[in-house]
Amino acid sequence: MERVGLKRILGGVAGVLLAGGLLAWSFDHAGADAIARALAAFSLWALLPALLCEAVVQASKALKWTAILSGLKPVRYRNALSAVLVGAASTHLVPLRLDEVLRAALLARREGLPAAAVMGTVAIDRVVEVLVAGVLLGVVAMGPGLPPWMRAGAGVLWLGFAVVVGGMLLFLKTESAWAGRLRASKVPGLAAAAGLLSSLAVGLRSLPRARALVAVIVGAVGEWGATIAFYAWMLRVFDVQADRTLAVVMALGNTIAYAVPNVPGAIGTFEALQTSILVHGADLPEATALALALAAHGVVMVPVTLAGLAVGLLEWRRGGLRLPANPPPEPGDG
Secondary structure, three states, X not given: OOOOOHHHHHHHHHHHHHHHHHHHHXXXXXXXXXXXXHHOOOOHHHHHHHHHHHHHHHHXXXXXXXHHHOOOOOOOHHHHHHHXXXXXXXXXXXXXXXXHHHHHHHHHHHHOOOHHHHHHXXXXXXXXXXXXXXXXXXXXXXXXXXXXXXXXXXXXXXXXXXXXXXXXHHHHHHHHHXXXXXXXXXXXXHHHHHHHHHHHHHHHHOOOOHHHHHHHHHHHHHHHHHHHHHHHHHHHHOOOOOOOHHHHHHHHHHHHHHHOOOOHXXXXXXXXXXXXXXXXXXXXXXXXXXXXXXXXXXXXXXXXXXXXXXXXXXXXXXXXXXXXXXXXXXXXXX
């Protein structure tokens, strides 16, 4: 069982406080009555297509991960989907960033794989997400109906992304030469850096190929396509007249909000970021923007959390929902 370090606990407490503070500030700033009136636009008929989009997102994540895992061993799709749902539920409920550890542990147990090896595939999954996000930044940079500052910011980020990708490709071609020079260096620490570079190269070269690569692409397109369609639908439900590229910006904002460490379910950070995007990108009143953000967050959080809890409870009753004995260490844990 994992020993939760003090630094991780303090980070979780800080995340909860940040979430509560941002959410309280958002409600106070926009006005609870105005938010309630705006939320009335979100009816049952509007909920069903949104739920369908979220279901496609989770199913596509599992397909992508299954394809990445095929380099280790062909795994059953239902096991990958179960692990994805459990990880998502833990993201929304626990401010300790245990989602990747839990989903890796669950799949490792069901498929008889080393947990550390499965964790490695989770890292590759994150690399794929970053690559897709970089492509979408280019799309945002070309959105004619967005504010100039938003397009310019996306363009700068995309340029940085292109430089990083180019550097990675160059690194893969010259890695052995660089590693040899670092190992031969007498400067303290450079020999250790050579080992890190070699590990990075191994990870990058382990990206799927051939049929598995096609499945990864299909999963990534399904995940991001459904996410963009979800936000496009939400904009339509709330009668937001804006450039179609705004849905892409909101999909990227979704990823950024969930990347903030130790905030359970991105509560507060999601609302603050998406509200800001809507206010500045579509000139929405703050109350309407926050109502849209709250409704979207509810659809993103509640169904997958309930599904993940159901799967987790079933696994717990089977005696299998346990953290690995030696999970990735948290820096500074005492």
